[in-house]
Amino acid sequence: MGFTLFVFISEGKSQGNRPIGTWNDFLPYGQVLKVAPAVDVVYAMTEYAVFSYYPETIELERHSIIQGLSESNPSAIAVAPFGTQDSHVLIIGYGNGNIDLLTEVGVYNMPDIVNSNLIGDKSIRDIFVDGPKAYLATSFGVVVIDVNSVEVSDTWYIQGQQELLGVNSVIKHDGKWLVATDSGVFEADIDHDFLASSEAWTQWSDLPEDPNTVVTELHFTSNRVFAHLGDGILGRLWVKEEGNWSLLDGWPAEGDKLWGLDSRGDTLLVGRCCDVERYDIHLNLIPETNAVGGWMQIRDVAFGPEETSTVWIASRIGGLVRFVAEPIEGGVVNANFYPSGPESAHARKLDCWNHNLWVATGGVDETWNGLYTSVGVTGLVDNSWIDVISLESQNIIPGIRDIIDVSIDPDNPSRVFFGSWEEGLLEVVNGEMVQIYNNSNSTIEEGNFGGSPRIGIGGLDFDRDGNLWFTNCFTNSPLQVLLDNGTFISMELGSAISLNENIGGVKCTRDGYIWVLLPRGGGVMVYDTNETPANTSDDDWRFLNTNENYGGLPSNYVYCIEEDLDGEIWLGTGSGPAIFYGSESLFNNDENTTASQILIQQDGNYQYLLETEAITSIKFDGGNRKWIGTKGSGIYVLSNDGLSIEHQFSTDNSPIPDDNILDIAINHSNGEAFVATARGLISYLGEATNWDKEMENIFVFPNPVDEFHNGPITVDGLAYQCTVHITDAAGRLIAEEQSMGGRAIWDGLLDDGTPAPYGVYMVFAIDGNGDKTASTKFAITR
Secondary structure: OOEEEEOOOOEOOOOOOOOOOOEEEEOOOOOEEEEEEEOOEEEEEEOOOEEEEEOOOOEEEEEOHHHOOOOOOEEEEEEEEOOOOOOEEEEEEEOOOOEEEEEOOEEEEEOOOOOOOOOOOOOEEEEEEEOOEEEEEEOOOEEEEEOOOOEEEEEEOOOOOOOOOOEEEEEEEOOEEEEEEOOEEEEEEOOOOOOOOHHHOEEOOOOOOOOOOOEEEEEEOOOOEEEEEOOOOOEEEEEEEOOEEEEOOOOOOOOEOOOOEEEEOOEEEEEOOOOEEEEOOOOOEOOOOOOOOOOOOEEEEEEOOOOOOEEEEEEOOOEEEEEEOOOOOOOOOEEEEOOOOOOOOOOOEEEEEOOEEEEEOOOEOOOOOEOOOOOOEEEEEOOEEEEEOOOOOOOOOOOOOOEEEEEEOOOOOOEEEEEEOOEEEEEEEOOEEEEEEOOOOOOOOOEEEOOEEEEOEEEEEEOOOOOEEEEEOOOOOOEEEEOOOOOEEEOOOOOOOOOOOOOOOEEEOOOOEEEEEEOOOOEEEEEEOOOOOOOHHHOEEEEEOOOHHHOOOOOOOEEEEEEOOOOOEEEEEEOEEEEEOOOOHHHHOOOOOOOEOOEEEEOOEEEEOOOOOOEEEEEEOOOOOEEEEEEOOOEEEEOOOOOOEEEEEOOOOOOOOOOEEEEEEEEOOOOEEEEEEOOEEEEEEOOOEOOOOOOOOOEEEOOOEOOOOOOOEEEEOOOOOOEEEEEEOOOOEEEEEEOEEOEEEEOOEOOOOOEOOOEEEEEEEEOOOOOOEEEEEEEEOO
């Protein structure tokens, strides 16, 4: 029998067209860590979310913080009966102790553990279900919850509250409660009156190793006990039969990692690194005639609820895997399933050009030491994820690591360049890596950093003429350009930047200047080519820092640079945003050579806007609003003049999985703002898009507006600063709106706050100069 791949299955809830103000996730669903089969559905848990697979309809459904889960760090899942006999609930435990109950009608949250006054680790490690009650193995004991009443009914402290003991699994067997812990196995009578007391628990003394050893797994069949002893990485799987312990036949004495254990009747299922093993009633290994293959990275295994011939596997490669041990003609086959998404959650930098989003997946730490991330090159092109096959590494370090910046060619969006912190400059065309530029085929030089010679590209950006500027760190040529004719040119900076000084990101402004970040408190360098990048003899440069004579920055720590639609240069510093009103003035020594900050009044006091925030990313949407990412406070969206905050998104009020924002990129064609965090990539469908001065293709979304639509009504394809009039069929004015970029938004309400009634409505648009007009119509059918 063959192997079938089902990756981009029809998903129960589409992530395509969606209302303004809604969120989307782009998480690595192909890396599954836990599996929980139920009748008619199989649940799979990843590091960041959960998804469900419905075998009958071959559909997938995402369950992430976007769809209502409370956290983005699930650590355990289990299925329990809920309400009526045919219903069930998925219990989701999190790394911080939070609990969600996922049902057909929504998510119920149980924050009892996370809100408790317990100090230290509260993580949920495993869940055992017995009827309507679930027994949560946690880092401090066992928490018992009733899923029907949605309440905590008991907490068991195995060695007392003064000596908290981590529990790895809970089992009910032969009139006893048994717990596998970080210090052996303990048991207690099921009918004991006070299981919360340590006096109820007795430690096993007959383990085949030290009774206080870590026990990561405990499992019972009709006449055997299975226990995995050790640190989990090099543990040993022991079998107890007729009072005697022995290693499972074939298990290495030096230990191995156990990736799941299950049984059905007397058939034992064991998860190993790259394959599953089934054992018969005599513990003989069952030969597999339909094996999936050794490509998996197994993390959990479970028999399906229907029969022992179907095994569900959680794999870090391939997602949720169905293994059919005994296939029948016309029956189900081996296959794997997961919702579409990137290969990894790593995303340091983003670049977007309409429906082309590319991700730099590597990283450096605060001191710019490489993280040795080798995820590779990935992009979202026309709503499909592309994982680019890398060329062979051309230095002594295996693989291509730490891709830390990306820039799309504006003249050819299918051509993308990436900067690697150890390999050099990477060129990708039409989803294929075609070239690595290094010291063997360009002016790029090796630097001696990170413990060995390597090529560090710290940043890159295309200028208005199609030339690619990039930094070549810790070399004699730290700033270089790849001209649009394919020629490499090194800027002659002399001793301005020494071999020991770092040089980072690049921003090319529309007035022809090159702004360069100097990490680790070095400020900024602004480079002037005198509009002749191929001729370095007439070039000039300036350094900006906190000195009033050299820019007067609020901080020497500058993390990002961006230019808004008015030509203002915004710098994201360790003490809020700073603004320059052009580049040329820096070289003319005129009055605009000092950075400006926005003074606002708050609670009767004057202060600089976001002066206590470290700004990690700044981007501008089609309405010239400022999207500002911070280190620790999420995202601020400022008005086009920067004087007011229109949105503030954080983990407290939005589905952002982490308040440390790494980067932001905006698809100006539809207003979608992509947000990179350490916990993955998400997006928000914003209110502003790019504009069309001719207004030849204006349209309304949704059209018609039916009873299922919940959100604003948008008019797209408008000119910049356009006025939109909405009338009913009789010509009565219903609403007047101003566009943000090329999009105007109407809340769908009349002046008295009631929803606009059933009918046909006309849209009339006129640009800011009164030169262009356009019209369309739409229907409300709710």
